Amino acid sequence: MDNSQNTEVKILEAARDVFHHKGFNGARMQEIADLAGINKALLHYYYRNKESLFERVFNDAFSQMACKMNEIFLSEMTLMSKIGIFINFYLNFISRHSYVVQFIINALHDKPEQLREVILKQNLVPELLLKQIGKQLREEMDIDTDPLHIYVNILGLVVFPVLAKPLIQSMFQIPDEKMDVFFEQRKKIVTTFIANGLKGYEKNNSLV
């Protein structure tokens, strides 16, 4: 029994590595088995097929991201504090696991259906999160704009650079060390950008 648990862990770690980096189509069951140090048949003994293994890896990845996001935005803080914490947390986490986001987005691009059940299984209620943001926007900042736009703005500023990291790096010939600095700088840059961007949505602001 002890050994079997061990095997399952090794499988999941290997599968995560391979799927995250190569996606569903790029991943090979043989490579996962090799990385886990086991036989390919044993891989199919634990997971009936590639799909089920992928599903498991996707669910784990998505849950990890979404739960933390929920935890932050449903906590008891001012919206701006939440945003600050979110930016810091995700720029730290994501830059260490840059492939996770791309993995999630690609997976969802191929089969968007499966997401909803993952969300429900984790007892996440995305609409609640939006409502909470909307409420705080109104009460704390007098902003009536659709919270979804705000939410997407925040995500875009944080997540996009991670997705586009290879693009940015090879486009502007930026070495790895400078890229680390760049992401570190973004914590402050994005925070101020959002804080000020939101001011444009205030009710008494002529721009809206």
Add this chain to the structure above:
Amino acid sequence: MDNSQNTEVKILEAARDVFHHKGFNGARMQEIADLAGINKALLHYYYRNKESLFERVFNDAFSQMACKMNEIFLSEMTLMSKIGIFINFYLNFISRHSYVVQFIINALHDKPEQLREVILKQNLVPELLLKQIGKQLREEMDIDTDPLHIYVNILGLVVFPVLAKPLIQSMFQIPDEKMDVFFEQRKKIVTTFIANGLKGYEKNNSLV
């Protein structure tokens, strides 16, 4: 000769369709051949192998995006006008070809090396674009922040929602029609968000 040109066009259109939607690993040479209405052997007659065909499709896609971007940001306008035009153009273009961006980002994730030569072949000088933005930030808005951050901010706000469209849609159960409205709204939303976000970077602003 006439027919051969025709064939090449059909091949490129088919390859574009398949590669954009399924990526390198997901694409099948047979499917491309079928879509082009030709034999698989003929496909290899025009393009030695899958890699060379993919490279061509990638170069085309990237050039199309990058050239327009260059054209806008190197033209004679105020920076805010350029940003407004950029947002409108790309939200229109991208929402009709949402897969293009994801295609480019994924391709670059797999082999980032090849980008530089595409850029050079198109006579694009990314550094020039950044310098121009930096100059206009300083002269028109008294902002000294690294233009790369600003550039990435703009791209993030415009591009991320397109990448995350399936995520957003299935997460919040948004039907297609409402999603169209959402993207249409973003033209104004993002413009004001950026305009105000930038104010936070002004030299005399205590936040920076």
Add this chain to the structure above:
DNA sequence: ATTAAGTTTAACCGGATGGTCAAAGATATA
């Protein structure tokens, strides 16, 4: 020691897939 259940392996299968080849068609030139 026997048995039964869970775990692991080597060998194998069938279909998909990228790629090749030789020959046939088309086209232009002389």
Add this chain to the structure above:
DNA sequence: TATATCTTTGACCATCCGGTTAAACTTAAT
């Protein structure tokens, strides 16, 4: 018409890859 070049095809190949099978090994209970 003969020839050379370019285009197109059907048949084929080698390999990869997801998945299966039957048997061996391990473990724990009786």
